[in-house]
């Protein structure tokens with residue numbers, strides 16, 4: 650199908666895009682990489698009257714590490730993460746893993762992380778990574794810019810804290826310490842498919858080898874990405890033994906609330922969530938030189 654008729658505006662700056670959004674309100678939608686919005690328009694699931702294209706705004710394509718934060722602007726592409734010079738560092742292993750399995754290489758050429766967070770698909774990959782890493786999203790609204798922790802940003806399926814007339818300008822990830830590693834585990838039917846189930850895991854070890862901090866989140870396990878705070882609490886302060894990992898995996902299985910579909914039954918997906926958390930923890934720990 651072809652989309653319903655719409656007006657197209659190419660914004661020249663972030664100020665311009667924001668002014669247009671304020672002027673047009675509910676009639677307008679931001680167009681970032683278009684990898685979710687355009688298919689939705691073609692299926693007539695979305696019928697915006699006006700698209701505000703932000704792709705030409707240079708100031709929104711920034712990727713930089715500053716003041717303990719990695720900042721990715723609203724049009725920083727998935728492929729830019731995959732190729733970033735620092736992405737091979739152990740501390741960024743969760744982002745690195747995920748950047749190679751989101752959709753397929755063609756989609757990653759245009760798709761943006763911020764667009765993916767704003768889309769908030771229940772089976773999305775970046776929302777899950779953002780939860781495990783405790784990211785924040787910068788949202789520009791009438792009263793200025795505000796920083797929204799990811800747990801508050803993801804409201805419900807396809808719904809976020811970005812209100813009518815607002816736009817997200819960046820996502821920020823805390824720069825992990827030296828003794829941090831992560832892992833992204835995704836089971837998909839074929840390359841380019843959304844997750845049947847996926848787990849994002851990040852672990853920081855203390856000097857004595859105990860787990861100082863852990864971030865655990867699941868994709869395709871509820872209305873939107875799910876933080877498994879029960880598993881995070883079980884891990885904190887513990888030696889990373891097989892028993893502790895089993896406990897965290899069981900907590901993930903229990904928390905997972907997937908829907909049955911062509912990719913699998915509820916029982917299969919719940920079990921898979923636990924298996925993927927266990928694999929993710931073992932891989933993250935192995936990256937830190939710990940066999941578990």
Ligand SMILES: Cc1cc2nc3c(=O)[nH]c(=O)nc-3n(C[C@H](O)[C@H](O)[C@H](O)COP(=O)(O)OP(=O)(O)OC[C@H]3O[C@@H](n4cnc5c(N)ncnc54)[C@H](O)[C@@H]3O)c2cc1C
Nearest residue numbers: 679681682683684685686752760761764765767773774817
């Ligand atoms: C074949 C295919 C396979 C895919 N597989 C996967 C997959 O396996 N995993 C996965 O996670 N995703 C997958 N996707 C989705 C893809 O990753 C999209 O790129 C992503 O979901 C949206 O990013 P975008 O930049 O293209 O956003 P767009 O499509 O441009 O926008 C998506 C939504 O977010 C809004 N939006 C975008 N940017 C902003 C902003 N700055 N401020 C406010 N609102 C904004 C738009 O108005 C729209 O409602 C797939 C897509 C395709 C076409």
